[in-house]
Amino acid sequence: MALQVYIDGQLYDKENxxxxxxxxxxxxxxxxxxxxxxxxxxxxxxxxxLDRLWDSAKAIALAIPITQAAMAQAVNDTLQVNGxxxxxIRLVVTRGAGTLGLDPNRTSNPQVIIITDHVSxxxxxxxxxxxxxxxxxxxxxHPAALNPRIKSLNxxxxxxxxxxxxxxxxxxxxxxxxxxxxxxxxxxxIFLVRGGQLLTPPTDAGILEGITRAAVMELAxxxxxxxxxxxxxxxxxxxxxxxxxxxxxxxxxxxxxVDNRPIGQGTPGPVTRDLMRRFHxxxxx
Ligand code: PXG
Numbered sequence: 001m002a003l004q005v006y007i008d009g010q011l012y013d014k015e016n017x018x019x020x021x022x023x024x025x026x027x028x029x030x031x032x033x034x035x036x037x038x039x040x041x042x043x044x045x046x047x048x049x050l051d052r053l054w055d056s057a058k059a060i061a062l063a064i065p066i067t068q069a070a071m072a073q074a075v076n077d078t079l080q081v082n083g084x085x086x087x088x089i090r091l092v093v094t095r096g097a098g099t100l101g102l103d104p105n106r107t108s109n110p111q112v113i114i115i116t117d118h119v120s121x122x123x124x125x126x127x128x129x130x131x132x133x134x135x136x137x138x139x140x141x142h143p144a145a146l147n148p149r150i151k152s153l154n155x156x157x158x159x160x161x162x163x164x165x166x167x168x169x170x171x172x173x174x175x176x177x178x179x180x181x182x183x184x185x186x187x188x189x190i191f192l193v194r195g196g197q198l199l200t201p202p203t204d205a206g207i208l209e210g211i212t213r214a215a216v217m218e219l220a221x222x223x224x225x226x227x228x229x230x231x232x233x234x235x236x237x238x239x240x241x242x243x244x245x246x247x248x249x250x251x252x253x254x255x256x257x258v259d260n261r262p263i264g265q266g267t268p269g270p271v272t273r274d275l276m277r278r279f280h281x282x283x284x285x
Contacts, residue, residue: 006078006114009066019111025094028102029154031110032056034091035248036075037119039283041085044248046072048211053091056150064093065110078114088249090115094153122171122250127276130256130268131245133185135234136161136173140183143206148183151208158186172245174237174258177206182232188250189213192232193242193264193271202229212246212279219278225271234259242269244276251283252276 005017012018025031034049043049050068057064064071075089091114098107138161141148146157158175165173165186174190177183182201184190189210192199198220203209217227237243241264243255252275254268268276 003117004078004081006074006112008109008111008113009074011078011081017113017115019094019113020097022097022100023094023111024096024098024104024107025092025111025153027098027100028095029152029156030060030062030104031092031094031153032060032062032151033093033153034089034151036089036091037248037283038079038085038087038089038116041079043075043079043089044283045211045215046075048214049091052151052209052211053093056152057093059147059150060152061104062093062095062110064112066112071112074112074114075116078116082116084116084118086119088117088119090117092153119249122253126171127253128268130254131170131172132257133170133172133174133255134165134168135259136164136175136186138164138175140175140177140206142178143204148206148208149203162186172255174234176234180233181205182234182237183207184210185245185247188245188247188253190237190255191216191244191246192236192240193244193269194236194240196225196271198225198227198271199232199236199240200227200229201232205231210246210248212248212251215282216246216252216275216279219275219282223274223278237263240264242272244268244272252279 002013004011034053036049094111096107096109141157161173172185184207243263254272
């Protein structure tokens with residue numbers, strides 16, 4: 001059976017899962033999304049993802065046409081129909097079809113889309129040997145222009161930085177904010193280890209408040225590691241003992257080289273490896 005995609009309360013075969021070319025999600029990137037993972041049939045931190053989706057929608061004055069309970073049910077039903085236990089879930093809510101003009105008031109029927117699929121992980125060697133990343137010249141969106149806390153369908157800022165990373169042969173790229181401070185990567189949050197402490201940029205650095213980020217901060221605190229959210233510079237990254245990224249897709253992944261400089265010993269460090277193991281246990285518990 002073809003993979004089933006949920007759109008507006010109905011299931012469609014993957015190749016027939018389509019929405020209008022007049023949808024403002026397509027015309028203007030006017031909408032919000034979430035990317036989540038399921039482990040052994042259970043969605044990791046589903047409620048937190050729903051809360052973030054609802055917050056993103058509220059920030060752009062988009063009313064999600066179903067309740068959180070109905071969304072949770074639809075997510076679980078779609079996973080079940082597709083027989084996916086360890087997978088990836090993409091939630092999308094668009095502004096809906098409208099006229100050829102920006103006015104969101106001239107749209108109707110926001111589309112709720114749930115795509116579930118088998119997860120394609122980064123190659124195992126990246127987790128064992130660590131990633132190399134570069135700093136992108138594309139600045140992260142200014143929070144006063146388009147706040148990175150909103151997980152909106154307009155991801156061009158991240159895509160431009162990703163292109164720079166790819167050009168340099170890297171699968172991720174570091175993004176700085178408008179003040180030149182470390183913000184995050186194109187689809188992952190960043191952490192440093194320095195003197196046994198875990199450091200990560202605060203929300204007001206202009207980042208997406210990652211759900212994996214929050215989970216890792218809890219795990220580190222539980223393991224007796226001091227976690228500090230503070231403004232970080234590229235210099236802090238270069239002189240860190242360890243560096244790693246977090247995200248729903250990547251989980252926890254070591255970074256061993258930034259802008260051609262080895263981080264610490266140039267291999268995944270002990271704190272990173274310990275948190276990778278703890279996250280793995282948490283997600284699969
Ligand atoms: N920063 C940005 C800009 C993101 O888009 C994260 C950090 C990590 O957040 P979570 O909540 O996942 O820990 C993200 C998340 C995809 C994909 O398919 C992207 C994300 C998550 C899952 C899938 O590109 N981005």
